[in-house]
Amino acid sequence: MKTNIPTKTINVITMGCSKNLVDSEKLMGQLKQNNLKVSHESNTESDYVIINTCGFIKDAKEESIETILNYIEAKKAGLIKKVFIMGCLSERYLDDLKEDLIDADGIYGVHDMEAIIKDIGADYKKELIGERMLSTPKHYAYLKISEGCDRTCSFCAIPLIRGKNISLPIEELVIEAKKLRDQGVKEIMLIAQDLTYYGVDLYGKKMLGKLLEKLSNIDGLEWIRLHYTYPTQFPDDVLQLMKEKSNICHYMDIPLQHISDRILTSMKRGHKGSTTRKLLKKFREFMPDINIRTTMIVGYPGETEEEFQELLDFVKESRFDRLGAFTYSPEEDTPAFVIEDNISEDEKMDRLNRLMELQEEISFEKNEEKIGRTLKVIIDRKEGAEYYGRTEYDSPEVDNEVIIETNNKLIVGDFYKVKITGAEAFDLRGEIIS
Numbered sequence: 003m004k005t006n007i008p009t010k011t012i013n014v015i016t017m018g019c020s021k022n023l024v025d026s027e028k029l030m031g032q033l034k035q036n037n038l039k040v041s042h043e044s045n046t047e048s049d050y051v052i053i054n055t056c057g058f059i060k061d062a063k064e065e066s067i068e069t070i071l072n073y074i075e076a077k078k079a080g081l082i083k084k085v086f087i088m089g090c091l092s093e094r095y096l097d098d099l100k101e102d103l104i105d106a107d108g109i110y111g112v113h114d115m116e117a118i119i120k121d122i123g124a125d126y127k128k129e130l131i132g133e134r135m136l137s138t139p140k141h142y143a144y145l146k147i148s149e150g151c152d153r154t155c156s157f158c159a160i161p162l163i164r165g166k167n168i169s170l171p172i173e174e175l176v177i178e179a180k181k182l183r184d185q186g187v188k189e190i191m192l193i194a195q196d197l198t199y200y201g202v203d204l205y206g207k208k209m210l211g212k213l214l215e216k217l218s219n220i221d222g223l224e225w226i227r228l229h230y231t232y233p234t235q236f237p238d239d240v241l242q243l244m245k246e247k248s249n250i251c252h253y254m255d256i257p258l259q260h261i262s263d264r265i266l267t268s269m270k271r272g273h274k275g276s277t278t279r280k281l282l283k284k285f286r287e288f289m290p291d292i293n294i295r296t297t298m299i300v301g302y303p304g305e306t307e308e309e310f311q312e313l314l315d316f317v318k319e320s321r322f323d324r325l326g327a328f329t330y331s332p333e334e335d336t337p338a339f340v341i342e343d344n345i346s347e348d349e350k351m352d353r354l355n356r357l358m359e360l361q362e363e364i365s366f367e368k369n370e371e372k373i374g375r376t377l378k379v380i381i382d383r384k385e386g387a388e389y390y391g392r393t394e395y396d397s398p399e400v401d402n403e404v405i406i407e408t409n410n411k412l413i414v415g416d417f418y419k420v421k422i423t424g425a426e427a428f429d430l431r432g433e434i435i436s
Contacts, residue, residue, distance in 0.1 A: 011039045012122070013048035015073075016137070017066045018056025020193050020229070022089060023137060024146040026054045029088075029115055030135035036124035042137040050084045050122065051076075055091035057163055060331040066091045074105045086110070088118060090163045112164060132178025139382060141415030142189040142225075142398060143182045147175055147213065151195035152202075153232065155259075156270045156337035157299065157330060160195055167196065169204045176216050179223065188415065189225035189380065190217070191397060196232045198240070211239035218247040224417065225380070227397055229255040233281055234272040241288050251394040252289055257297035261316040262309040265302055270337065275316070282320055293395035295324035300357060301350030302330045303341040310353050317360055323368060324401050325361040329354050362427045369402070369425035376435055379404050379420040381412050391420070393430075404430045 012033055016026040029052070030040045041048065051073050055066035066089075073085045084107040092099055093111035100109050108121050116126040127133075136143055150164040179190060192214075194200060201209025217226055226249055228240075233256055244250045260266055261275045285292050298313065317325065329350035332343045379391040382398065389406040396402045404420055412418065412434070424431035 010050055010122070011041070011046075011048040012050045012052060013041050013044045013046075015043055015051060015053045015069060017054060017069060018058060018062055018090065020144045020191065021146055021195070022054050022056060024134070024144050024193070025089070025112070025115075026052075027134040027137055029054075029118065030137070031130060031133040032115070032119050032127060033122070033124060034135050035127055035130060035133065036119075038122075038124060040135060042135075048082060050086065051082055052086045052088060052118065055087060055089035057090035057092075057094045057159065059328065059333070063091055070103065070106070074103065077105065084108075086118060086121070088112070088114065093163050094159065131174055132181045134178075134182075136182075136185065136187075138398070139414065140186045141380065141382075142191070143185075143187045144193050145175065145179060145182070145190045145217075146170075146193050147197065147200050147210075148194040152199060153196060153272075154270050154337070156268060156341075157302065157333065159333040159336055162335055164195065167199055167203055169201050169209075171204060172201075172209065172213050172216055175213060176220070179217055179220055183220060183222045186415065188223065188417075189227065190223060191227045191229050192217075193229045195230060197228055197230055198232045198235075198237055208237050211237055211243055214240060214243050214247070214250060218243065218249055224249055225251050225394055227251045227253050227255075227394075229397065231256045233258060233278055236281055241285070244292075245289055252292045253295070253395055253397065254285060254292060255295045255397070259297065259299050260302065260309075260313055262305075262312050265305060265309060268304070268338070268341070269299075269302065279320075293323035294320075295326075295397070295401065296322050298325065298327040298357065299330050300327060300353040301345045303332075303338060303343050303345070305330075305345060305353075314357065314360060317357065317364070321364050321368065322361070323395065324365075325357075326400065327354055327357050327361075365402075366425065366427040369427070369430055372422045372430060373425055374422065376419050376421045377404075377432075378417055379406075379432070380417050381406075381414050383414060384412070391418070402428055402430060404432050406432050406434060408434050410434060 014026050014030055016023050033040045053070055056062040076082050077085050086108040087106050088110040092109050110118050119126045148167055148169040150167050151161045152167045197210055263274050332339050377393045379393055381389050381391040383390050389412050391404045419435040420432035421435050422430050422432045
């Protein structure tokens, strides 16, 4: 056991998604247990910087590269001592990065946490199940329940980067959730590349429902939220639990990507447009107040104007509560990479803008319908004279907020009853009832 570890300050930078954020938090938890001074995305000077990169799509990769180069320049200028690179980008392009970034002090893949910690001069502690240094506000956190993905979507490089689906045992996840609760966390967001596939590798069948049942019985967890579910063969027991358990949010994040049968087949999604419509109908009939968040891809190779219009019509018909979208970008070694990327970037952006303009109208109309209702709101932060909170129908960072102006002091992380008094396209305004 090392006892004379020199004092170092370490700043961890996280690029990309919440799954990457959890990896950073687990890394920081290990470093903190070695009595090192660790911060997340701090503006203060640090001895070491660890950049947890994203390699999902073109824009994310470019942002990661730009961040790396900026910190390497800071190292050359003597502002920091060492730069370490980890995460999805370095997993995917490890050899190229090692050849090109000779001034980096270490480049690692997604499963090399033990090596990073050792190279920094600390000890990796295997016994720290679920130990994390949270980077989120103390009242909410993400819970990553599995790693990798067994799906073969033609546009996605994640299985190439993260590998096959590996589920964490239910017992370990319950321990981690209780540790989060003990740190003051009241809301957890379950994340994975595909939540609905959870448990197949460990238990021989889908076990998201069983996991949810265990988590929902933990005292003090007031909201449990599902991110990244998959539409094919959606497990019915999950819906039943959402209906029965008051602390499972009536919120479903389910990336659908498209509605055209031809494009869905080319994407290798494993379902048709008619299957999608039936599933959405089932959700809303079973739980009328469910809020559905989805993601769409525009400009997929060969997408015609007619197929894009089909997507617009579907969004108009489905009236999703929340919708995000991105333009297709070809990714090396994916099945779609060999298909000619025959839609110009200008046309992709035009389609993206048209889709999001439609969603903005839908979101505004849905928000207007909430005026006069009283909703349970958790307070996330204060800015100036205003407090910002969320309902159970909204996840942090990506969804609507409730803006509250009050002379009373509200406690960040506490729940309040709020009467909705006004609506904007992507936010609500309200006043405290109690």
